[in-house]
Amino acid sequence: MKVVNIAKDFSKYPAGRNKADGPYCGELFRETHLEPSMQDNKELTIKLDGTRGYGSSFLEEAFGGLVRAGHTPVKIKKLITIISSDSSLKEEIFEYIDEGGD
Amino acid sequence: MKKTTLKARAYCKRLAEKKRVQQTKEANIVKHCRKSKTYQKKPTRINRTISAPEHFGVYNKEKRSVFLDFLAQLRLYSQKCRICTINFHKTKSIDSDGGILLKAEICRLKTIFGNQCALRCKPSKSNKVNQILKQIEIFSDLNYTSNATLTRDDVVHWRCAHGNLVDGEKYEPVLGIYDGRIAEEISTGLYSTLTEAMANSINHAYKYKHRNDGLKYEDINNDWWMFSQSHDNKLHIAFCDLGAGIPETISESLPRMQSAIKRIGLKTDSDIIKFATGTGKSRTEKSYRGKGLPQMLRVISSIPDGKLVIFSNKGMLRAIKGKLDKHEYRKSSILGTLVILEIPLKSMET
Numbered sequence: 001m002k003v004v005n006i007a008k009d010f011s012k013y014p015a016g017r018n019k020a021d022g023p024y025c026g027e028l029f030r031e032t033h034l035e036p037s038m039q040d041n042k043e044l045t046i047k048l049d050g051t052r053g054y055g056s057s058f059l060e061e062a063f064g065g066l067v068r069a070g071h072t073p074v075k076i077k078k079l080i081t082i083i084s085s086d087s088s089l090k091e092e093i094f095e096y097i098d099e100g101g102d
Numbered sequence: 103m104k105k106t107t108l109k110a111r112a113y114c115k116r117l118a119e120k121k122r123v124q125q126t127k128e129a130n131i132v133k134h135c136r137k138s139k140t141y142q143k144k145p146t147r148i149n150r151t152i153s154a155p156e157h158f159g160v161y162n163k164e165k166r167s168v169f170l171d172f173l174a175q176l177r178l179y180s181q182k183c184r185i186c187t188i189n190f191h192k193t194k195s196i197d198s199d200g201g202i203l204l205k206a207e208i209c210r211l212k213t214i215f216g217n218q219c220a221l222r223c224k225p226s227k228s229n230k231v232n233q234i235l236k237q238i239e240i241f242s243d244l245n246y247t248s249n250a251t252l253t254r255d256d257v258v259h260w261r262c263a264h265g266n267l268v269d270g271e272k273y274e275p276v277l278g279i280y281d282g283r284i285a286e287e288i289s290t291g292l293y294s295t296l297t298e299a300m301a302n303s304i305n306h307a308y309k310y311k312h313r314n315d316g317l318k319y320e321d322i323n324n325d326w327w328m329f330s331q332s333h334d335n336k337l338h339i340a341f342c343d344l345g346a347g348i349p350e351t352i353s354e355s356l357p358r359m360q361s362a363i364k365r366i367g368l369k370t371d372s373d374i375i376k377f378a379t380g381t382g383k384s385r386t387e388k389s390y391r392g393k394g395l396p397q398m399l400r401v402i403s404s405i406p407d408g409k410l411v412i413f414s415n416k417g418m419l420r421a422i423k424g425k426l427d428k429h430e431y432r433k434s435s436i437l438g439t440l441v442i443l444e445i446p447l448k449s450m451e452t
Contacts, residue, residue: 021304053289053293055301
């Protein structure tokens with residue numbers, strides 16, 4: 001199983017939605033770290049701790065964006081495991097996955 | 103017919119020559135300005151000095167009005183004059199909200215007019231004000247070399263950042279120094295709040311309408327400014343943009359909200375700001391977007407003694423201990439959006 005530590009493998013400063021917003025946006029994270037595993041149907045663990053924090057734009061675009069890219073919420077939740085010391089972040093991400101296609 | 107004396111003729115000649123030089127100077131300025139892309143109106147004066155107000159801030163109604171009139175005057179003379187000098191002589195106090203608006207306005211005017219108008223300043227008679235102006239780099243923005251030494255404890259902690267992207271790294275120079283004095287969950291909440299404020303500036307503030315400041319300038323930079331300062335074991339953060347303001351942009355970014363605003367009968371800016379903080383709808387009309395303002399409110403409400411104040415155009419919304427109150431400044435608009443956050447700091451000893 002592949003493990004992605006956002007702070008180490010992506011940035012300590014994730015922020016923004018699209019690439020036009022800034023350098024470490026949700027769209028870039030989704031494209032580089034989430035979608036390859038989703039395409040290959042491989043399990044993926046995402047570690048959220050260690051960054052400065054997460055804005056709703058980043059999380060929604062990264063995870064909710066997977067639904068808009070054509071992956072079902074059931075498949076996403078099956079393949080992706082979220083690890084965070086802040087349980088509310090996990091809930092927020094699942095909410096974005098459930099609402100992502102609205 | 104009376105003959106003119108030699109002295110009178112020399113005087114008339116000098117007068118005509120002076121007039122000719124003046125006309126040439128003005129013609130050259132007009133020519134220079136027309137070449138510039140930012141040409142707005144024919145400069146009518148070469149030089150102008152504006153007296154800065156005693157107090158820089160936007161909370162108090164009267165003082166706010168004087169301060170915002172001063173900013174309007176600054177915009178007007180930057181447009182009309184070759185050299186515009188701000189005289190800070192009478193200035194006695196600068197709040198973070200007033201300081202950030204002045205800083206932002208000066209940056210914007212420099213971007214618009216470039217070399218067409220040189221902005222200069224004269225220092226204050228107050229040493230504290232001079233220290234603040236030096237610390238937040240307004241003196242250097244105005245090409246003034248100050249010999250004020252930064253000694254005051256309530257000045258040296260001022261920090262500022264400016265950007266035009268959603269760039270989380272900008273958090274560090276402004277707020278990284280408070281690591282250890284802010285609980286980690288508050289720090290992550292602040293980070294998300296401020297990066298969402300950056301996202302709001304970039305995706306909403308400048309996107310739909312021009313700022314109604316009479317300059318007819320199309321902002322393409324999406325600039326934002328951020329300040330922090332600590333005082334009495336409290337951390338004050340100010341974040342602002344000089345876009346069209348929440349009340350102007352919300353109906354553009356969310357057409358369906360426009361009808362809701364009309365249906366409910368929201369007329370004032372403060373009503374619309376309050377409405378915006380309580381919605382999860384967004385630019386794309388989908389529930390998953392545009393949660394920036396509600397997120398700010400949620401984060402600050404979760405911090406004991408946390409305070410959030412949002413000024414946008416003529417409206418103000420304040421959240422203290424989960425309670426909301428609003429105010430409408432009927433006569434004076436800040437022409438943009440200013441978010442003030444206040445959170446308690448752990449004392450240095452703990």
